[in-house]
Amino acid sequence: xxxxEQDPGPFNVPEGATVAFNCTYSNSASQSFxxxxxxxxxxxKLLMSVYSSGNEDGRFTAQLNRASQYISLLIRDSKxxxxxxxxxxxxxxxxxxxxxxxxxxxxxxxx
Amino acid sequence: EAGVTQxxxxxxxxxxxxxxxxxxxxxxxDNLYWYRRVMGKEIKFLLHFVKESKQDESGMPNNRFLAxxxxxxxxxxxxxxxxxxxxxxxxxxxSHLNLLDNEQFFGPGTRLTVL
Numbered sequence: 001x002x003x004x005e006q007d008p009g010p011f012n013v014p015e016g017a018t019v020a021f022n023c024t025y026s027n028s029a030s031q032s033f034x035x036x037x038x039x040x041x042x043x044x045k046l047l048m049s050v051y052s053s054g055n056e057d058g059r060f061t062a063q064l065n066r067a068s069q070y071i072s073l074l075i076r077d078s079k080x081x082x083x084x085x086x087x088x089x090x091x092x093x094x095x096x097x098x099x100x101x102x103x104x105x106x107x108x109x110x111x
Numbered sequence: 112e113a114g115v116t117q118x119x120x121x122x123x124x125x126x127x128x129x130x131x132x133x134x135x136x137x138x139x140x141d142n143l144y145w146y147r148r149v150m151g152k153e154i155k156f157l158l159h160f161v162k163e164s165k166q167d168e169s170g171m172p173n174n175r176f177l178a179x180x181x182x183x184x185x186x187x188x189x190x191x192x193x194x195x196x197x198x199x200x201x202x203x204x205x206s207h208l209n210l211l212d213n214e215q216f217f218g219p220g221t222r223l224t225v226l
Contacts, residue, residue, distance in 0.1 A: 002153070032213075043202060043217035044154070087154070098144065098156035098167055099204075099215060 003027060006088050006102035014110055017078045021105050023071040023088030033064055035073045036087040038104065044087055047073075078109045113137065115218035117203050123224045129191040132221045136185070136205030143186050144206075144215065145178060149199040157201075160186060161208070193225045 162183035
């Protein structure tokens with residue numbers, strides 16, 4: 001079993017749709033959690049950190065459920081520019097340390 | 112502020128040859144990481160430097176891989192001799208040591224092809 005598992009995707013949605021990505025992690029000692037976005041043949045870029053209380057940044061909402069070891073990302077009112085691969089990333093430490101990546105879920109938003 | 116830079120962007124070599132990848136982190140970032148994405152697989156951690164010291168090298172696949180960060184600035188990752196399975200994209204990332212500001216910034220990657 002992989003340490004970080006994501007919805008296999010791909011997700012193909014029309015503009016304006018709401019889409020949710022799910023991620024589970026196996027290491028219960030994990031301390032910090034992130035969603036990264038990766039465009040085709042580009043480097044990953046941080047989209048948002050994920051906190052137990054949940055956090056929202058515009059159209060994006062991230063949730064963490066430590067008891068279930070589950071992380072989610074909700075995108076509302078999808079834009080064409082949201083098309084990318086979304087990576088769930090988990091770190092064992094609060095500070096630094098290696099990141100463990102999921103395979104990524106690819107989203108394509110169509111007109 | 113300049114981002115993380117990597118050189119070269121692409122490298123095509125033959126099996127058995129040596130290749131050295133370079134990463135220049137963001138100035139002032141003491142943490143430096145190497146990751147690799149093999150085709151069809153997830154991005155995987157290779158190793159982590161704090162300044163010039165190797166903090167964690169648990170992800171290094173074997174002794175054909177050697178990473179250095181002399182002086183605690185730029186880092187090199189040498190593969191010698193390269194094998195076919197070493198093909199992939201090698202990413203470097205850097206971050207502050209600051210507890211409150213530990214976002215990892217990734218470089219554009221080096222795409223390595225071993226023929």
